[in-house]
Amino acid sequence: MPAAPDDPGNENHELAALLDYLQRARGLDLGGYKRAGLLRRLTKRLRAIGVDGYVAYVEYLESHPTEYARLLDTLLINVTAFFRDDLPWEFVRAELLPRLLAQKEATETIRVWCAGCATGEEAYTLAIVLAEALGEEAYRERVKIYATDLDEAALAQARLAAYTDDDVADVPAEFVERYFERRGDQHVFRKDLRRTVIFGRNDLMQDAPISRVDLIACRNTLMYFDAPTQARVLARFHFALVDGGFLLLGRAETIQAHGNLFAAVDLRRRVFTKVTGLPARERLRPPARPPAARGAAAGSVGDALRAGAFDAGVVAQFVVDQGGRLAMVNARARGLFKLGTADVGRPLQDLEVSYRPYELRSVIEQAHVEREPVVRDGVPWRAPGGDQRWFDIVIAPLFDDGVVAGTSVAFVDVTEMRQAQQQLEDSQAELETAYQELQSTNEELETTNEELHSTVEELETTNEELQSTNEELETMNEELQSTNEELQTINDELRLRSDELNQANAFLESVFTSLRSGVAVLDRELRVLVWNRQAEDLWGVRAEEAEHAHFLTLDIGLPVGRLTQPLRACLAGDLAAHEAQLPATNRRGRAIVCHTRVFPLVSRASDAPQGVLVIMEERPAAGGDGAAPA
Ligand SMILES: C[S@@+](CC[C@H](N)C(=O)[O-])C[C@H]1O[C@@H](n2cnc3c(N)ncnc32)[C@H](O)[C@@H]1O
Structure with missing residues (x-):
């Protein structure tokens, strides 16, 4: 085994050092856990990481910051489930809650503490059971479930309230439907009910308990x-x-040793209720007196009856005569001090009872001298093989005609009274502790309250800021919406225009295409705007090549330079039309005569030429070459 050293004494020492380290460095007190289980789980962890011995493990803990969480995970067994053991839950709903509610006003808060809640399943089970018993609205208004655990990691998971299909497998389907919301592959406990469950870290061994809880x-x-x-x-x-509150324990847990604090309501289901009032009072009740003492009138009894009454007395008693000899001893004293009838008549000093449990001879002397009973309180005595007991010893002189004739020694057993007193002192000490815990809880609550107060104020400020940001966003949104609508209208108009333009373009295109002549439309810079199909056919230059090019730089079979002057004259508005027969070479390399006509491009709106229109037609070559204004 890697964890335990060979020498058990050494092992104990090293374990104590580890526990001490955890207590000092992490505030984790493992002293109260059952030793065997604790050792088992520590060994398991040490084995898992291959560390040999507790000393090495302390070093490992110091050098691996994540190890503490892993150790906690191993030590604090988080096993849990919804409706675990299902035995108590129906009982809680049907029997216990009605009893609990009957003790309360109709609107009074019901406080529940789920201690050792692990990953939350038990707390949410309680929430479901209570919601079923009360109805959801009353549940939301009246119930607070405080769910605590030592394990922060488990608590973090519990706070998420999200569980897998497997986790909720034991929850009745109707409850899954009603109390959980589906989020992806998770079932999340309903948010409005989730608010009633408050998770927090609480070490049951060290921290103050949650107070005034009903369950x-x-x-x-x-x-x-x-x-x-x-x-x-x-x-x-x-x-x-x-008072009247209930405690639910686990199936394997019992409370027998603490029966004075709790009484079983249903032992099989491990349901208990708080016992109020001290049973010690019962134990303090004095024993009943024997009938003889009640029935007989003094002076009317015979010697035999008197002797019988003495013998049956509940207080151990014997009488010593004037000569110091044992004169009478009752049954209780005989039993207690192992005296026999044979001892009657013997000198007291020869008997053990004369000095044990108390040195009697001097106090008998004192009683004779003072002629008063002498009392010695709380004298302890343990009979051989018996329990420790306490007695008040009353040594009373007996008189005959005013003369001391003997001494009665009575042993009043005050053991139960002393025990009750001791219990009372213990309870007072407990009360004191509880009071101090209450005080510290109060202080904590006070601090938490103040923190909450400041958080609420911060939240309120944040809320106001958010609200104003929200309003601004709202305004911007509306503005954007109206801009959007305007853009939409403009867009529609543009689309309309674009359609019209496309139609016009298509129309023009078809006009240009239908013409038998080559057509070039030039802008005021003499750049080609339109180059129709016939121009392409005539010169072997495609529209994409010609368009945007300067007309006079076009590399075509037409001597375009000869059109420079009429083109400029048209643009200047000095020429209305120009025709010419120019020798040219068509795209097939054949010499042709090209009949060219040049017109200024004018619109209805203005007479100022916007450009020039050049029309080119192939004519059979006839040897003539000339240019003439139209
Ligand atoms: C086995 S689980 C029980 C969970 C749940 N109550 C149930 O029955 O299903 C035990 C829980 O007790 C917690 N625990 C162990 N020691 C504790 C302590 N000193 N104070 C508070 N919780 C402790 C563990 O972290 C663990 O979550």
Whole structure:
């Protein structure tokens, strides 16, 4: 085994050092856990990481920051489930809650403490059961479930309230439907009910309990604690519960050793209720007096009756005569001090009872001298093989005609009274502790309250800021919406124009294409705007090549330079038309005569030429070459 050294004494020492380290460095007190289980789980962790011995493990903890969380994970068993053990839940709903509600005003808050809640399943089970019993509205208004655990990682998971299909497998389908919302592949406990469950870290061994609770569910947690720790935690639960409050334990847990604090409501389901009032009072009740003492009138009894009454007395008593000899001894004294009838008549000093439990001879002397009873309180005595007992010893002189004739020695057993007194002192000490815990809880609450107050104020400010930002956004949104509508209209108009333009272009295109002549439309810079299909056919230059090019730089079979002058004259508005027969070479390389006509491009709106229109037609070559204004 890697964890345990060979020498058990050494092992104990090293383990103590580890526990001490965890207590000092992390505030984790493992002293109250059952030793065997604790060792088992520590060994498991040490084995998993291959560390040999507790000393090495302390070093490992110091050098691996994430190890503490892993250790906690191994030590604090988080096993849990919804409606775990299903035995108590129906009982809680049908029997326990009606009893609890009957003790309350109709609107009074119901406080529940789920102690050792692990990843939250038990707390949400309680929420469902309570919501079923009360109805959802009353549940939301009246119930607070405080769910606590030592394990922060488990609590973080519990706070998410999100569970897988497997996790909710034991939840009745109708409850899954009603109390969970589907989010992806998770079932999330309903947010409005989730608010009633408050998760927090609480170490049952060290921290003050949640106070004034009506129901505590602490299931499968106490069983990890050793007996004295269980007793301490149960005393805290007793303090935390209101009178008439209930405690639910786990299936394997019992409360027998602490029966004075809790009484079973249903032992099989492990449901208990707080016991109020001290049973010690019962134990203090004086024993009943024997009938003889009540029935007989003094002076009317015979010697035999008197002797019988003495013998049956409930207080151990014997009488010593004037000569110092044992004269009478009753049955209780005989039993207690092992005296026999044979001892009657013997000198007291020869008997053990003369000096044990108390040195009697001097006090008998004192009683004779003072002629008064002498009392010695709380004399302890343990009979061989018996329990420790306490007696008040009353040594009373007996008179005959005013003369001391003997001494009665009576042993009043005050053991129960002393025990009750001791219990009373213990309870007072417990009360004192509880009071101090209450005080510290109060202070904590006060601090939490103040923090909450400041958080609420901060939230209110943030809320106002958010609201004003929201309003601004709202305004911007509306503005954008109206701009959007305007753009939409403009867009529609543009689309209309664009359609019209396309139609016009198509129309023009078809006009230019239908013409038998080559057509070139030039702008005022003599750049080609339009170059129709016939121009392409005539000169072998495609529209894409010609368009945007300067007309006079076009490399075509037409001597375009000869059109320079008429083109400029048309642009200047000095020429209305110009015709010429120019020798040219068509795209096939054949010499042709090209009949060219040049017109200024004018619009209806203005007479100023916007450009020039050049029309080119192939004519058979006839040897003539000339240019003439139209
Ligand atoms: C086995 S789970 C029980 C969960 C749940 N109550 C149930 O029955 O399903 C035990 C829980 O007790 C917690 N625990 C162990 N020691 C604790 C302590 N000192 N104070 C508070 N919780 C403790 C563990 O973290 C663990 O979540």
